[in-house]
């Protein structure tokens with residue numbers, strides 16, 4: 259009877275946003291008469307940093323400092339539509355809408371500047387808030403002066419709209435082939451969990467998590483790391499503690515408070531190592547892909563594999579409670595060998611979606 | 626009933642059994658303490674009562690009559706951040722921010738009691754504070770940085 263150590267690994271792939279359309283994002287960028295930039299968008303920032311990231315995208319495209327840019331999602335009724343912050347889509351879909359809107363606003367800035375400088379717009383570039391003639395850097399005009407000229411001299415508004423929707427892939431009913439790739443922005447990740455399993459009490463402690471994610475482009479590396487760490491510990495929590503339906507498929511006894519629904523606390527936090535790989539995606543804004551949701555998906559499986567490495571059992575249900583670990587150990591000791599890797603089978607009837615659970619319809623269960 | 630909240634004396638109308646959380650949020654409009662679970666399980670409502678972290682959801686006003694209450698509003702503001710706030714801000718130790726006021730006041734109290742806390746003491750002091758977003762990693766880093774900065 260002792261604490262046994264093990265290491266496990268899991269790999270994940272995750273397509274950003276929804277496939278086959280259905281989740282568009284829109285954005286509107288406009289310049290105030292003094293050159294400051296308003297970004298009107300419906301993207302909700304849950305704390306993941308969408309406001310900052312879309313601000314960075316617009317500033318980068320327009321060639322102005324980030325503090326000239328105000329991202330306003332304060333009114334999702336009057337702002338252009340964004341279908342939501344889910345499926346890791348805010349940077350990818352909302353960011354693409356912002357990028358396209360900013361590109362169009364940029365064309366308008368160059369158009370007005372070309373009239374002021376009497377130079378062809380194609381020969382102009384913008385950097386640090388100034389429009390200049392490529393190769394002749396002394397001929398320049400500030401974006402604030404361009405915006406002022408648009409307003410007071412030409413009677414125009416510098417603005418750009420952008421929208422993004424993954425194109426629909428038609429399926430040939432004969433061959434099952436699609437006429438284009440139905441996915442976009444597929445992120446990849448791998449995680450390693452080191453565990454210590456007490457084979458007397460069944461308690462599992464995760465001592466280290468290593469997470470390696472291909473994020474396309476980390477537009478804000480600190481925020482991306484925050485997403486991956488947060489998702490990682492959430493995954494650990496799903497793996498070891500959290501259970502929405504402890505007697506699934508019965509919906510009785512759902513945890514209704516933190517005393518009965520456990521989630522990970524700061525206590526016993528593993529060492530967390532996060533590695534970002536940048537493998538730019540052709541469709542993402544500056545190559546970015548979504549990473550929010552997938553960060554919590556691989557940790558549970560990695561823990562399961564680590565437990566197998568430590569004590570030779572496969573735990574086939576989550577959360578991996580001490581009780582489940584001890585049962586699996588008993589089963590092994592009783593000569594039953596390793597429990598089946600695939601464990602319990604639930605027959606899933608598509609007409610009974612998870613939503614149907616709440617209405618009390620129960621699934622047929624084959625054990 | 627009286628309270629000194631962030632240095633200002635208040636005579637209060639709420640009854641003795643009103644949770645301090647509601648006195649602060651509703652009678653005084655001090656909204657940084659969050660009503661997370663209102664049953665003592667999450668730490669989002671934490672404030673300092675005479676310098677000690679307390680769950681304001683479980684603290685009846687009558688039990689703290691005349692006390693000094695400090696919320697994050699009394700610790701620093703956007704133009705004059707407390708070193709703990711500065712560390713949380715710089716190191717991105719807050720995402721949605723719901724746990725943050727509680728985390729920060731608890732950290733301020735910890736560093737007052739123990740200016741150089743080890744990893745274990747940090748975990749102990751913050752173990753009753755649930756954060757759904759950050760995975761705690763950057764919170765630990767921020768507490769360590771704030772402790773380092775106050776050396």
Ligand code: FES
Pocket residue numbers: 659660661662663664665666667668669670671680681682683
């Ligand atoms: S609201 Fe007080 S502990 Fe959750």
Ligand code: FES
Pocket residue numbers: 305718719720721722723724725755756757758759
């Ligand atoms: S930052 Fe969201 S709960 Fe901690």
